[in-house]
Amino acid sequence: MSKSVDHFLDYLRKSPTPYHAVANIAETLETSGYSRLHESHSWPKLTTGKYYLTRNDSSLIAFKLSQSPAAEGFRLIGAHTDSPCLKIKPNAITVNNGYAKFGVEVYGGVLLNPWFDRDLALAGRVTVQTKAGAIDNFLINIDQPIAFIPSLAIHLDREVNENRSINKQKHLPAVICRTDKDSQNFETLLKKWLKQQHPELSPVKILAFELSLYDHQPPQLVGLNREFIASARLDNLLSCYAAVEALLNSNHRSNQVIALNDHEEVGSASTSGAKGSLLYSVLSRICTDNESLQRAISHSVLISADNAHGVHPNYPEVHEPAHQPLINNGPVIKINNNQRYATNSETAAVFKAVCDDNKVPYQVVVVRSDMGCGSTIGPITATRLGVRTVDVGVPQLGMHSIRELAGSKDVEYLVTALKGFFEMKKWPFHRASTTVAKPSMGA
Numbered sequence: 001m002s003k004s005v006d007h008f009l010d011y012l013r014k015s016p017t018p019y020h021a022v023a024n025i026a027e028t029l030e031t032s033g034y035s036r037l038h039e040s041h042s043w044p045k046l047t048t049g050k051y052y053l054t055r056n057d058s059s060l061i062a063f064k065l066s067q068s069p070a071a072e073g074f075r076l077i078g079a080h081t082d083s084p085c086l087k088i089k090p091n092a093i094t095v096n097n098g099y100a101k102f103g104v105e106v107y108g109g110v111l112l113n114p115w116f117d118r119d120l121a122l123a124g125r126v127t128v129q130t131k132a133g134a135i136d137n138f139l140i141n142i143d144q145p146i147a148f149i150p151s152l153a154i155h156l157d158r159e160v161n162e163n164r165s166i167n168k169q170k171h172l173p174a175v176i177c178r179t180d181k182d183s184q185n186f187e188t189l190l191k192k193w194l195k196q197q198h199p200e201l202s203p204v205k206i207l208a209f210e211l212s213l214y215d216h217q218p219p220q221l222v223g224l225n226r227e228f229i230a231s232a233r234l235d236n237l238l239s240c241y242a243a244v245e246a247l248l249n250s251n252h253r254s255n256q257v258i259a260l261n262d263h264e265e266v267g268s269a270s271t272s273g274a275k276g277s278l279l280y281s282v283l284s285r286i287c288t289d290n291e292s293l294q295r296a297i298s299h300s301v302l303i304s305a306d307n308a309h310g311v312h313p314n315y316p317e318v319h320e321p322a323h324q325p326l327i328n329n330g331p332v333i334k335i336n337n338n339q340r341y342a343t344n345s346e347t348a349a350v351f352k353a354v355c356d357d358n359k360v361p362y363q364v365v366v367v368r369s370d371m372g373c374g375s376t377i378g379p380i381t382a383t384r385l386g387v388r389t390v391d392v393g394v395p396q397l398g399m400h401s402i403r404e405l406a407g408s409k410d411v412e413y414l415v416t417a418l419k420g421f422f423e424m425k426k427w428p429f430h431r432a433s434t435t436v437a438k439p440s441m442g443a
């Protein structure tokens with residue numbers, strides 16, 4: 001196993017929620033000499049250096065500056081920190097028929113079947129009021145199999161293999177214990193967990209939480225040749241990981257930005273999502289005036305990295321026959337001329353040139369003409385900023401399952417390609433000019 005894949009599996013395991021995914025990246029950036037910025041502070045004029053900031057603890061932007069953005073532009077990589085999952089409802093515990101259960105809300109496009117009969121753990125953010133009156137957030141990770149969603153036995157539903165349907169309200173609450181009481185207090189449990197994980201906290205009032213269930217089985221390499229990675233959240237922590245590795249390992253003097261947004265799986269419209277103001281706000285503050293910002297954007301390229309569907313060997317008919325990406329054959333460039341993906345010939349060319357220069361194989365995908373197409377943060381960011389964009393991602397199977405499948409070689413390939421993008425020597429979009437263009441007088 002290469003160090004990179006081993007390292008990635010460790011990151012996945014430690015990142016059961018976007019909050020943890022961001023906290024772990026922030027810690028890595030701190031130890032690599034990145035200075036934390038705060039949106040509420042006044043920023044000095046940033047010309048060179050390494051910085052990062054977070055919003056809502058679940059989105060993160062990190063950047064390295066070494067040249068004038070107005071003249072040289074930014075090299076941007078975007079990815080998303082969230083994954084479809086089951087989130088705990090505010091009044092968390094219900095009791096019926098002698099069992100206490102977590103009520104759950106479905107977050108994003110969850111593939112529900114694989115959530116049954118798995119050992120489920122719990123993690124997320126708890127917002128408390130301290131004794132002094134301050135409101136503060138704390139992350140918790142109950143890394144134990146505390147919940148379970150049992151299937152109904154086949155004897156009680158003979159049709160199950162032909163037509164199973166899942167009622168999200170009735171069938172998904174997760175069993176946590178047997179009880180003879182009528183109710184169970186979640187706050188008592190939460191207080192116990194907070195005390196265990198944050199012993200420094202003095203007694204607090206718990207005001208709210210955002211917690212989700214996750215698969216307790218750790219990520220691992222599977223297959224005869226252990227060439228596959230089986231794990232939750234490969235979409236899209238794999239791309240987040242690759243973006244961070246590319247940023248940390250690139251030595252080239254270009255302006256490099258990674259933007260990792262929450263809420264892609266529910267449409268990106270939030271304060272921390274890609275439809276929100278975060279990236280625009282950071283780039284404007286770096287550029288300080290609108291003219292410089294617009295010039296910078298005109299020299300920039302965004303690689304939007306989000307996993308792609310590899311061809312499924314048991315369902316090849318759902319894939320476009322002439323475009324069948326394979327796991328471990330390199331990143332996939334996603335094309336959709338109806339702009340569900342933002343790739344155009346110019347940006348696809350940039351990505352292909354980077355891959356060729358760095359000996360990374362690549363593939364191209366387009367969906368069948370008789371099927372709908374997914375989308376991602378690429379077109380959203382392209383629209384929001386006006387930045388030329390290419391949508392790419394490693395191929396995977398079982399997208400949005402609690403146990404997805406990707407390729408171990410593809411992690412290396414994506415890291416190498418993204419690093420190569422940051423280090424691309426002949427940047428095709430310089431054409432920097434300090435002269436003011438004469439307005440055209442027309443004919």
Ligand code: CO
Pocket residue numbers: 080235236264306307376
């Ligand atoms: Co995704």
